[in-house]
Amino acid sequence: MGSYLKEAHIAQLAVKRATILTQKVALEHLKGVSKEDKSPVTIGDFGAQAIIINSVLKNFPGDEVVGEEDSELIKEKNLGDDILAHIESIQKEDSAHDNELGVLSDVKSICDTIDKGQSKGGRKGRIWALDPIDGTKGFLRGDQYAVCLAFMVDGVVQVGVIGCPNLPHDLGDPSSHVGGLFTAVRGVGSYFQDLKDDLIYPFTNSTKIHVDNSRALEQARVLEGVEKGHSSHELQALIKKGVNIQSKSVNLDSQVKYCALAKGDAEIYLRLPKDVKYREKIWDHAAGSLLVHESGGKVSDIYGNELDFGHGRTLNSQGVIASTTTTHDKIIGTIKSIIGEKGEKLEQYCK
Known part of the structure; x- marks a missing residue:
């Protein structure tokens, strides 16, 4: 598996924690505001970005993160206390992983952590690419969205983890179970596990998935x-x-x-x-x-x-x-x- 088992495991834990937070935001009180480009952003986006960046940098403090959001709107719209309440709730629920993922306990640290996602990317070094809620409009509609995290080395993606809380296990079956955690490591393969289940470690013990190359x-x-x-x-x-x-x-x-x-x-x-x-x-x-x-x-x-x-x-x-x-x-x-x-x-x- 090479040297990226820890990166994959931390990414899975962080994406799962962040995805559960977004589900709670969706269920409890969805709130959206508009960014300068008129695209929507929610407290779920901010909370998920804070959780994931905090988790990544706790384990890999020398790494950089390319994140979608910054804290400007949090301060402008006074969203900090609301985000903190959701983060503290999910940290309490997922406290078994605090030693691996760390915790956030005040608004300032949340904003500071979110703003650590401003890497310019590039061809050198260890860089993570994060979309805390990909498909915010789908999220606001109660439809499909994803929490997405990738790890790159010298410009090449080595690890990818995606949390899909509303995606059916079988897209063609409306009665199918929903919610999946998808993990890929370069040279190892792509794997799937139910988002609601306990995390399978190592991920290679979960279900390996393949595209259907047989269909005309x-x-x-x-x-x-x-x-x-x-x-x-x-x-x-x-x-x-x-x-x-x-x-x-x-x-x-x-x-x-x-x-x-x-x-x-x-x-x-x-x-x-x-x-x-x-x-x-x-x-x-x-x-x-x-x-x-x-x-x-x-x-x-x-x-x-x-x-x-x-x-x-x-x-x-x-x-x-x-x-x-x-x-x-x-x-x-x-x-x-x-x-x-x-x-x-x-x-x-x-x-």
Whole structure:
């Protein structure tokens, strides 16, 4: 397993604790405020980021963290006491892991910890990429969202852990149990366990998962985002038509799409750019891309190039295509036939 068993274990514990906090926030009193870019953020985002960064830096004090949030809105909107109450509640419930994860006991330490997520990323050193609640709009709707943490060494993702509290164990079965913890380590594989169960240690004793590389392209099940602002639905429809996929896409928020693909519940995830200048944030894809890679799938930009997580806080590429190896080359070829080999016609689909 190499040298990353501890990193994977701490990531699992921290993501699970943070995910339980977000569930409690959702059940007890959901609160959202708007950031400068008009995107929503909740006390769940802030609480989860504080818990995870505190856990990571307790165990690996020399590491850096690329986190999505900062504490400015906490201070501006006086959210600190509310966040602290939720963190203290979950720490009490999960006190068996305090020695491994540490505790937060006042508003100042929460804000200071959240602000330790301002690493610029890059190609050197040990860096964690964190999205405390990926899919905040889904979270606010009571739908799909994920708590996502990835560990990178010299710009390469080595560990990815994702908590999916609302994702069915079988996406095609409405009566299926919900809630999963997904873990991937480079060169080791991707694994799944029920989020409600006690953590299985080491994670390699849990259920190993694989993409379904046996399904033909015409029968492929496609995942797309819910929000139209996140991906070009017009271009997605043209791609599906170009490869003769007849099935209706399943729309899901967040990196749960990577998890469903890695588990064999779908074959293709399309995220096409809505703006030719937009670049994806690394925390939105780092953990999920490794999960798909280690389950036997393939992840690239819309031109078939590997995603580069060493560029900084963003990917220096356009869009994301995750799929089975069976379908990937055909999907990329179809995209290029529509937008041009180098995206000469892409802008007309970015509306």
